[in-house]
Amino acid sequence: MEWGTRWHITIRSDRADNSPAGVTVVERVVDSPAELRRLVEAARADPHVVAFPYRQVRELVGNEPDRCRRGHSYLAGSATRPVRDWWPCRCGGHLVHFCRMCSAVQVQPA
Ligand SMILES: [Zn+2]
Ligand SMILES: [Zn+2]
Numbered sequence: 001m002e003w004g005t006r007w008h009i010t011i012r013s014d015r016a017d018n019s020p021a022g023v024t025v026v027e028r029v030v031d032s033p034a035e036l037r038r039l040v041e042a043a044r045a046d047p048h049v050v051a052f053p054y055r056q057v058r059e060l061v062g063n064e065p066d067r068c069r070r071g072h073s074y075l076a077g078s079a080t081r082p083v084r085d086w087w088p089c090r091c092g093g094h095l096v097h098f099c100r101m102c103s104a105v106q107v108q109p110a
Pocket of ligand 2: 068069070071072099100101102103104
């Protein structure tokens with residue numbers, strides 16, 4: 001796992017096709033500036049779109065480890081499921097996995 005940059009964009013339009021409230025709100029999450037630009041340009045070009053605020057967020061991307069360094073599977077059952085915890089850090093934070101079988105600690109991102 002590692003820290004990645006994503007953008008959350010909310011597109012509001014006054015198109016009321018399926019909505020009794022008369023507005024349609026679409027939430028999208030994109031991984032790349034190119035995708036964001038495409039959505040923003042499409043929103044600008046659409047006369048029904050009334051607002052499209054977006055914000056940049058940092059998220060841990062990638063898969064969580066499924067076993068500890070000694071090979072105990074984290075997926076097998078409640079006896080081996082890791083204790084997960086969150087360590088704050090200047091880089092954004094770390095996800096800590098504590099193996100119940102052998103007490104090994106894994107920190108993501110490393
Ligand atoms: Zn850190
Ligand atoms: Zn273990």
